Amino acid sequence: MKKFVLVFLILASxxxxxxxxxxCLSNLSIFAEYYKVKNYDSAYEPWMQVRKQCPKxxxxxxxxxxxxxxxxxxxxxxKGSDGAAEAKxxxxxxxxxxxxxxxxxxxxxxxxxxxxIISNKAQAMVDYKLASNQEIYNVFDKAYNxxxxxxxxxxxxxNYFKVYFxxxxxxSVTMENIxxxxxxxxxxxxxxxxxxxxxxxxxxxxxxSGVSLTSREKSNKRAFGINSTASSTYLKNLxxxxxxxxxxxxxxxxxxxxxEENKTNPVWLNRAASRMDSKDCSDDPLFVELVELLHNxxxxxxSAYYLGLLNDKKGNNExxxxxxxxxxxxxxxxxKKARISYKIATKFKNTRQYSKSxxxxxxxxxxxxxxxxxxxxxxxxxxxxxxxxxxxxxxKRAVYWLAAKEASKAASVDPSIRRTAVKTAESYEGRxxxxxxxxxxxxxxxxxxxxxxxxxxxxxxxx
Numbered sequence: 001m002k003k004f005v006l007v008f009l010i011l012a013s014x015x016x017x018x019x020x021x022x023x024c025l026s027n028l029s030i031f032a033e034y035y036k037v038k039n040y041d042s043a044y045e046p047w048m049q050v051r052k053q054c055p056k057x058x059x060x061x062x063x064x065x066x067x068x069x070x071x072x073x074x075x076x077x078x079k080g081s082d083g084a085a086e087a088k089x090x091x092x093x094x095x096x097x098x099x100x101x102x103x104x105x106x107x108x109x110x111x112x113x114x115x116x117i118i119s120n121k122a123q124a125m126v127d128y129k130l131a132s133n134q135e136i137y138n139v140f141d142k143a144y145n146x147x148x149x150x151x152x153x154x155x156x157x158x159n160y161f162k163v164y165f166x167x168x169x170x171x172s173v174t175m176e177n178i179x180x181x182x183x184x185x186x187x188x189x190x191x192x193x194x195x196x197x198x199x200x201x202x203x204x205x206x207x208x209s210g211v212s213l214t215s216r217e218k219s220n221k222r223a224f225g226i227n228s229t230a231s232s233t234y235l236k237n238l239x240x241x242x243x244x245x246x247x248x249x250x251x252x253x254x255x256x257x258x259x260e261e262n263k264t265n266p267v268w269l270n271r272a273a274s275r276m277d278s279k280d281c282s283d284d285p286l287f288v289e290l291v292e293l294l295h296n297x298x299x300x301x302x303s304a305y306y307l308g309l310l311n312d313k314k315g316n317n318e319x320x321x322x323x324x325x326x327x328x329x330x331x332x333x334x335x336k337k338a339r340i341s342y343k344i345a346t347k348f349k350n351t352r353q354y355s356k357s358x359x360x361x362x363x364x365x366x367x368x369x370x371x372x373x374x375x376x377x378x379x380x381x382x383x384x385x386x387x388x389x390x391x392x393x394x395x396k397r398a399v400y401w402l403a404a405k406e407a408s409k410a411a412s413v414d415p416s417i418r419r420t421a422v423k424t425a426e427s428y429e430g431r432x433x434x435x436x437x438x439x440x441x442x443x444x445x446x447x448x449x450x451x452x453x454x455x456x457x458x459x460x461x462x463x
Contacts, residue, residue: 024054032060040068051097055104062101066120069094073128091128095121115147119156126159134172137163144184152192154234161185165241175245175254182242183271189235194335196228200370201334204413208369225415232416248281256286269294270302282309301331305340312347328363338368345377354381355453372414372421379406382454383428389452394441397433398448401458404428438463 027046034043047068051061069090076087098121106114122139125131131139140160143151151157161181168178203213203221213221239246255272262268273290276282291310295303308323324344331337345360358381364374382403390396404425411421438444438460449457 021054024050024057028054028058028060032064035064035068040071043068044072051100055100059105059108062097062105065097066094069097091124091130094124094128095130098124111150112147113150115143115149115151116153118143118146119151119153119160123153123156123159126163133163133166133170137167144188148188151188152195154189154192154231157185157189157192158234158238161238162241175250176258178242178245179251179254179275182238182246183275186235186238189231189238193228193231193235194333196224196231197335197368197370200224200228200413201368204369229416246275246279248276248279248284251275251279251281252284252286255290259286259289263293264297266294266298266300269297270300273306274302277306277309282306283313299330301327301336301340304330305343308344309347312351324360334367338364338371338374341367342371342374342377345374349377349381354385357381370413372410372417375406375410375413376417376421376424379403379410379424379428382406383431385452385454386431389450389454390448394433394437394443395448395450397431397437398458398460399450399454400428400432402450402454402456404432433460435463 027050031043031046031050034040034046043064047061047065050057051065055061072090073087073094076083076090079086098117102114102117106112106117119140122136122143125136125139137160140156140163143156144160164173164181165178167173168175200221203217203224206217207213251272255276258268262272269290273287273294276284276287276290281287287306288310291303291306294300295307304323304327308320308327311317311320311323324340327340327344328337331340341360341364345357345364348354348357348360358378361374361377361381364371368374380403382399386396386399386403389399407421407425407428411418411425414421433441433443443460444463446460447457448460
């Protein structure tokens with residue numbers, strides 16, 4: 001008899017479980033169908049049922065649920081004071097949803113997304129002003145420390161620093177702390193941008209080889225471009241926040257004060273040297289000390305580049321060039337090789353060594369075909385040389401066709417600077433010979449060779 005009762009209970013329990021699962025599947029299907037047609041009011045009740053009864057059934061509970069709650073908040077806020085209580089309820093439920101998401105789906109498609117979930121929770125706290133700066137910062141910091149790899153959305157990364165900067169302005173964070181945090185977030189945003197650049201480079205190389213992209217690859221290329229542009233914008237905004245603090249007047253005494261305790265710390269030395277270089281503080285003797293300590297402690301691509309910079313300032317051109325080349329050779333990552341090559345190209349442009357500048361800009365493009373700013377640099381080099389190349393006024397102005405062509409290339413490979421590049425190309429086209437000039441000179445179809453450092457030719461457009 002006891003055995004019969006036990007079997008009965010097991011069967012009853014199983015049937016109850018099966019019914020619960022069936023109910024969840026039914027509610028999941030109903031809520032998903034309503035969601036797809038944006039009928040969120042009808043989707044809400046079945047969504048809440050499956051969320052409570054079967055929280056691990058499908059990640060759509062959280063991805064769709066997040067968007068639904070955000071929509072409810074938006075609609076409630078439109079009602080003004082009449083919708084304040086309702087909006088508040090949905091805001092806090094969104095925070096609860098992120099906590100549930102973290103428990104039930106910390107990974108998706110084999111990828112851990114803990115950092116993504118927690119950072120998005122912190123971003124919601126920012127957007128809806130649900131906590132103090134310290135509380136929000138703690139959530140961002142948890143995301144960064146627990147799962148840095150999936151904390152890659154540029155907006156939360158930017159706000160991670162912005163919240164900390166507000167704490168600095170309030171006096172609860174030191175200048176030293178704010179610079180340390182800035183370097184961390186700057187480097188992470190660069191990593192995110194580099195990731196998109198590498199994927200864009202692969203697609204650009206495929207196109208350049210004459211192979212057409214698939215529809216999926218074309219879609220990915222657009223997505224990579226959009227994400228890269230967004231990340232680059234947030235990186236610029238990050239720099240803008242700290243611009244007033246990040247001056248030589250602040251940096252030099254700060255780094256001088258902390259040099260002794262960090263002189264065997266290659267990360268600190270590298271960051272300090274990098275910041276001084278980017279802010280044009282490299283004429284100070286402290287920069288020399290930082291570079292020498294860094295190179296002696298840990299010879300690297302960066303330390304070799306800085307030694308090249310120091311020799312450049314001394315007028316030791318051959319030594320400078322040797323260190324610059326060593327810097328590129330010591331770096332193993334192509335994106336970083338491109339970045340170094342571009343910096344060298346910029347240094348040579350500033351000293352009007354245009355041929356060497358173009359050489360390193362082209363090297364940068366070999367390493368990173370999607371680096372539009374390298375094409376823009378070459379474009380500017382050509383435009384700056386227009387008056388010095390060509391034997392006639394027509395030929396001199398023809399140089400602008402070359403400049404416009406390089407700017408157009410920049411626009412085609414790099415969405416993050418497309419608008420600037422298009423305007424630059426249009427500007428240079430406007431300075432080139434007009435159709436009237438071509439007709440008057442009778443130069444249609446003529447090949448013009450430039451004997452100056454440019455060493456290239458251009459064919460005058462046919463009328």
